[in-house]
Amino acid sequence: MKVLVTGGAGYIGCLVVDELLKHNHQPKVFDLFNWGKESIEPFMDQIEIYEGDCRNSRDIIYALEDIDAIIHLAGIVGEFACKSNHKAHFSINIESTRTLINCCTDPELDLVRDFIFASSCSVYGNVKGLHDEVTEETPTAPLSSYAHAKLRSEKIILDAMESVPHFHPTILRLTTLFGWSLRPRLDLVTNLFAYNAWKNGKMTIFGDGLQYRSLIHARDVARALVQTLEAPRLMRSGRIFHVGEETNNKTVKEIAEIVQSQLPSAEIEMNPGQPSDRRDYRINCRKLKNIIGWEAAYSVEDGIKELIENLNTMDWDWESERYRNHLFRYV
Ligand SMILES: NC(=O)c1ccc[n+]([C@@H]2O[C@H](COP(=O)([O-])OP(=O)(O)OC[C@H]3O[C@@H](n4cnc5c(N)ncnc54)[C@H](O)[C@@H]3O)[C@@H](O)[C@H]2O)c1
Incomplete structure (x- = not known):
């Protein structure tokens, strides 16, 4: 598969690129390169790079040429970072999801059927005294604007699935990485x-x-993202999974x-x-293990x-x- 990895030069993204290459996929990194390009230097001769902003539909439309699947990681990560510029947070963490989804599902453009979104278990907030453990069905109660934005992005993605035949998104709610x-x-x-x-x-x-x-190791997350993408659509389409151990x-x-x-x-x-x-x-992490067969290492x-x-x-x-x-x- 030719896979567009938004945020592909970030903490998780560069590991996803490595994992995709190990599985003989063709990664195309789409990134603003806030942290530079050093993280993807070892792969430069094996990947495509598109320097662009996921808030910009023109950048996305050109980057989507020949793409089979998208792993969407670009974002402002963590509450302190989101609070530092609310307009940037809103436009990147919510509106760019809408832009990306519009561009990959609009009938004027080629449909990209497979879409994996990196959400977060912060959507559950504080469940102490309410739930001993959290499953994917536990009600969400976000405490931060970062977590709210993740939920809003999830809804944008899952709503699109309702109206666009053959669009197969999956939401992975990640635990905290290390x-x-x-x-x-x-x-x-x-x-x-x-x-x-x-x-x-x-x-x-x-x-x-x-x-x-x-907690979950960043390399385990990269494997989970790629393994989920490779799973049959029947197993992953429209589903939400926790990634954790x-x-x-x-x-x-x-x-x-x-x-x-x-x-x-x-x-x-x-x-x-x-x-x-x-x-x-x-976090209860059994669903991804049981359905996709992924396990943390x-x-x-x-x-x-x-x-x-x-x-x-x-x-x-x-x-x-x-x-x-x-x-x-x-x-
Ligand atoms: N690290 C965690 O603990 C964790 C937990 C849950 C979810 N996530 C999610 O995983 C994703 C990746 O997180 P990370 O830890 O790798 O963060 P990161 O900051 O290392 O990577 C984010 C990447 O997105 C790029 N980016 C930012 N704005 C962009 C824009 N407008 N257009 C294009 N690229 C842009 C940055 O340049 C960076 O390379 C995020 O969506 C994050 O919310 C992370």
């Missing part, structure tokens, strides 16, 4: 703790640290302790007075170990905004 990628993100809780422990010898927990996060459901305090087990000199500092991210949930321990190894060996400017989404000036 681990190494050629565009590393050091703003995600596990990676942030590992970086702070490595750099400053200290991790700070806001709140009581007992809130649950469901139940043994990686950890409290924030447990995550810090796993980091500490690998960097024993690092301290854990509790800051209960400081408000923390209120999300709290344990990496534990949180594996991801932290690999990240620390790379921090030790790569001579990169780790303090750069390039590795922290909320520091970027979105327009």
Whole structure:
């Protein structure tokens, strides 16, 4: 398949490109390259690149030529980043989904039948005391504008399926990612703790640290996206799946302790007075395993170990905004 990967140079995107190539697909990266092109440099001679903005229908229409499927990852990721520019957040995280869907389903243009969207389990908000675990049928209760935008995009996509015959979208709600990628993100809780422990010898927990996060390695997510795309349409069309691993459901305090087990000199500092991210949930991840046959390969321990190894060996400017989404000036 010739697959358009929007956001293909990002944290997840560059791993998806690698995975698509391993499966003999032809990736075409569509990206604004907010973080540059270094993450896809190893693949340059095997892929197509379209530098464009997914808010711009002209860019999308030209990029869609000969495309069989789309994996839609482009976006502003995380609540702090979304809050930094509300207009950019609205136009990229909601309206560009509408533009993309219009362009790939309009009868004037060639229909792109297969569409995978990277949504987020943040749509569930805080279920403590309500649900021991969250399935794909659990009612959503987003706490952030980022999570609201994901839900609105899901609706745009699933509504299009109702009105366009032979359009087969799938929604993957990702748990929180961790681990190494050629565009590393050091703003995600596990990676942030590992970086702070490595750099400053200290991790700070806001709140009581007992809130649950469901975690998944970025490379496992890339495999899930590609494996879902390759599954028969009957198995995936119009469906919502969680991408996660139940043994990686950890409290924030447990995550810090796993980091500490690998960097024993690092301290854990509790800051209960400081408000923390209120999300709290344990995600049931069986549906994707049962229907698509995908399974996670990496534990949180594996991801932290690999990240620390790379921090030790790569001579990169780790303090750069390039590795922290909320520091970027979105327009
Ligand atoms: N990382 C996570 O924990 C996580 C969890 C759940 C869902 N997701 C979703 O997965 C997707 C990818 O996340 P990521 O962590 O790889 O983020 P990322 O910031 O590393 O990648 C996003 C990419 O999108 C590109 N982009 C941004 N605006 C664009 C625009 N207008 N047009 C074209 N390209 C644009 C950026 O240049 C970047 O390369 C996002 O949709 C995100 O919401 C991520």
